[in-house]
Each structure stands twice: as structure tokens, then as C-alpha cells.
Amino acid sequence: MNEAFWNHKKIFIIGAAGFIGSTVARYLLDFPGQFFIAGIDNLNDYYDVSLKQDRISRLQDERFRFIKGDICDAAFLEELFQRFRPDIVIHMAAQAGVRYSLENPQAFLDANVNGFFHVLEMCRRYPVQHLLFASSSSVYGEADHYPSAEDDSTDLPVSFYAATKKSGEVMAHSYAAMYGIPITGMRFFTVYGPWGRPDMAYYRFAEEMKNGEDIPLFNYGDCKRDFTYIDDCVEGIIRLCEKAPELPVPFEIYNIGKGSPNDLMDFVRILHEEMVNAGLVTDDYDLESHIRRVPPQPGDVRETYADTRKLQERFGYQPQTDLRTGLHWFAEWYGKRNR
Numbered sequence: 118m119n120e121a122f123w124n125h126k127k128i129f130i131i132g133a134a135g136f137i138g139s140t141v142a143r144y145l146l147d148f149p150g151q152f153f154i155a156g157i158d159n160l161n162d163y164y165d166v167s168l169k170q171d172r173i174s175r176l177q178d179e180r181f182r183f184i185k186g187d188i189c190d191a192a193f194l195e196e197l198f199q200r201f202r203p204d205i206v207i208h209m210a211a212q213a214g215v216r217y218s219l220e221n222p223q224a225f226l227d228a229n230v231n232g233f234f235h236v237l238e239m240c241r242r243y244p245v246q247h248l249l250f251a252s253s254s255s256v257y258g259e260a261d262h263y264p265s266a267e268d269d270s271t272d273l274p275v276s277f278y279a280a281t282k283k284s285g286e287v288m289a290h291s292y293a294a295m296y297g298i299p300i301t302g303m304r305f306f307t308v309y310g311p312w313g314r315p316d317m318a319y320y321r322f323a324e325e326m327k328n329g330e331d332i333p334l335f336n337y338g339d340c341k342r343d344f345t346y347i348d349d350c351v352e353g354i355i356r357l358c359e360k361a362p363e364l365p366v367p368f369e370i371y372n373i374g375k376g377s378p379n380d381l382m383d384f385v386r387i388l389h390e391e392m393v394n395a396g397l398v399t400d401d402y403d404l405e406s407h408i409r410r411v412p413p414q415p416g417d418v419r420e421t422y423a424d425t426r427k428l429q430e431r432f433g434y435q436p437q438t439d440l441r442t443g444l445h446w447f448a449e450w451y452g453k454r455n456r
């Protein structure tokens with residue numbers, strides 16, 4: 118981290134109670150600089166609200182203020198931008214979850230399209246030095262080749278979640294082109310780790326193991342994911358913050374992924390070992406007999422695999438944490454929270 122860059126900055130983290138947003142805030146607050154962070158979140162109940170509140174509790178610092186509110190509320194956002202005039206906006210708030218987008222597509226349209234539009238409008242009316250926003254590997258859809266690079270096609274999303282994330286990228290590009298707002302979009306690849314999301318598969322696997330339950334593997338387990346450890350993801354975000362894209366159209370998209378996918382079954386085996394090591398799963402839980410191979414779910418893709426060269430070439434950064442280390446830290450944290 119370039120500490121001089123952050124000095125005297127006013128930073129908005131939107132979605133600050135979320136998994137990635139709260140970890141970005143924690144990372145920054147671990148440094149001594151004179152900056153100010155306003156963390157914004159509506160604390161919705163898509164998953165356990167107490168987890169969101171606990172993430173915010175970790176951020177107690179005189180340089181941090183939590184503000185509860187909804188990005189779909191234009192008047193609320195306007196008041197906030199007018200009052201604080203942020204330099205850097207890190208926009209992580211979204212309705213996430215591929216499967217939930219089959220149940221409640223409206224929530225995705227509201228937060229990811231309408232809400233993001235309000236954020237873009239505010240960044241136009243109260244000019245910012247740099248807006249960064251979360252996109253997703255899901256925009257690549259069912260790719261015809263791997264790894265997926267930033268200029269590969271994203272025209273054929275297979276979930277409504279992906280469609281709203283792609284819409285966000287397209288809207289953001291137009292604002293960068295029309296108004297010269299420096300904007301960076303980040304396509305995250307299955308981020309996991311401490312303080313993670315209970316709706317994501319790896320977290321549910323951990324719960325199922327702990328409770329002695331069966332583990333359903335979709336697409337009969339034939340599935341690969343480019344699992345990216347949270348600290349690596351945050352390191353990538355911080356580096357990207359420090360260099361805004363330049364004219365003529367100040368807009369860039371980067372993959373943030375490990376760049377080496379794992380079979381889902383290998384992931385589950387390592388998770389199981391780390392859960393056993395952490396004393397969270399009993400010895401008599403036989404993993405293989407608890408695996409249930411079930412059909413694919415609509416919206417899921419078979420594989421995600423990030424081409425990480427753009428981030429590597431321009432920022433000299435490549436996620437490092439291997440799966441065993443990452444899952445070790447996840448299991449340790451999970452144990453402390455759920456024992």
C-alpha cells in the first residue's frame with residue numbers, strides 16, 4: 118500500500134457491512150494514515166444481519182463512520198455526497214448470489230442497476246477522483262475457452278445476476294465516456310475466507326460438515342471455480358484504487374482472481390481436512406458417503422478461470438494464497454464464530 122496516496126483522502130465504502138467491503142475497510146484502518154472512511158450499507162436481511170453488524174463492529178476507529186442507508190434512495194445518497202464530498206468511492210453494495218436471482222430478480226434490478234445508477238449520478242454531480250465498483254466473473258457466462266480475459270465476450274450472461282452486473286459495467290463505461298469520471302470495474306472470482314458470506318457454497322459446505330449433514334454438489338460435482346482468498350482480493354482492490362484510469366475514456370476493467378481453478382470436489386476435500394484440523398468436524402463424519410451429486414442449477418456455469426495477466430502486467434500483482442492456507446484461515450475463523 119502506498120500510504121502517501123491515502124493521506125487526507127475521504128473514502129466512501131458502499132456495502133461496508135458486506136464481506137469484501139468490510140475487509141477493505143479493515144485493511145485500510147490497519148494503516149496509520151490521516152484518512153476518513155464513511156461506510157454505507159442498508160444492512161438488508163438477505164443473510165444473517167448479525168454477521169453484518171459484527172463486521173461493522175470490527176471497524177471501530179475514529180477515522181471510520183458507519184452510515185445506514187440504501188443506494189436506491191437518491192435523496193439519502195445526495196445528502197451524503199454533498200456533506201462528505203468523497204475523493205474515492207469503492208462501491209461493493211449489490212444484491213449478490215446467482216441462485217437467489219432466480220427467486221427474486223427484482224432485488225437485483227433494484228440494487229445492481231437502479232442503485233448503481235444513483236451512485237454514478239452522484240459521482241458525476243460531486244466529482245470524485247476515482248470510482249471503483251464490483252463486477253463479477255459471472256459476466257463471462259458459459260465461456261467457450263479459458264482462462265477468461267477482460268476483453269473476452271460478456272454478451273451472453275446465463276443468470277440474471279450476471280445480466281445486472283454486465284449492465285453495471287455498461288452503464289459505468291457510458292459515464293466515464295460522457296463525463297470523464299475515472300472508473301475501474303473489478304470482476305471478482307469466488308472470493309472466500311474469514312468473515313465470508315453464509316449464502317456461498319463453501320460456507321454452506323462448512324455448515325453441513327459441522328452438522329453431520331449431506332453435501333449436495335451441483336452439476337454432479339463436475340464444476341471448477343477459481344477460488345480467490347479474501348486478502349488477495351483486497352490487496353488487488355487497494356492497488357487499483359491507487360491508480361485511476363486515464364483519458365480519453367478513463368475506464369478499465371480488471372479480473373481479480375487466483376488464476377488457477379480447482380475442482381469443486383478437491384476444494385471440498387481440503388475444506389473437510391481443515392475443518393477436522395480445527396476440531397469442527399468429528400472423526401466419524403465420512404465425507405465421501407455424505408457427498409450427493411445433484412443436477413446443475415439454472416444460472417450456474419461449469420467453470421470460472423481468471424486470466425490475471427492484465428492486473429499482473431499493470432500493477433505487478435498476482436493473488437498468492439493457496440487453497441489449503443486460505444481454507445485453514447477460514448476454518449479457524451469459522452470455528453471461533455460457530456463453536
Ligand SMILES: NC(=O)c1ccc[n+]([C@@H]2O[C@H](COP(=O)([O-])OP(=O)(O)OC[C@H]3O[C@@H](n4cnc5c(N)ncnc54)[C@H](O)[C@@H]3O)[C@@H](O)[C@H]2O)c1
Nearest residue numbers: 132134135136137159161187188210211251253305307308
Ligand atoms: N464474494 C464473491 O465471491 C463475489 C464474487 C463476484 C462478485 N462479487 C461482488 O462483490 C461485491 C461485494 O460482494 P460481497 O461478497 O462482499 O457481498 P455482500 O453481500 O457480503 O456485501 C454487499 C453488501 O451490500 C449491502 N447492500 C446490498 N444492497 C444494498 C443497497 N441497496 N443499499 C445499501 N447497501 C446494500 C448488503 O447489505 C451487504 O452488506 C458485490 O457487488 C458482489 O456482487 C462478489
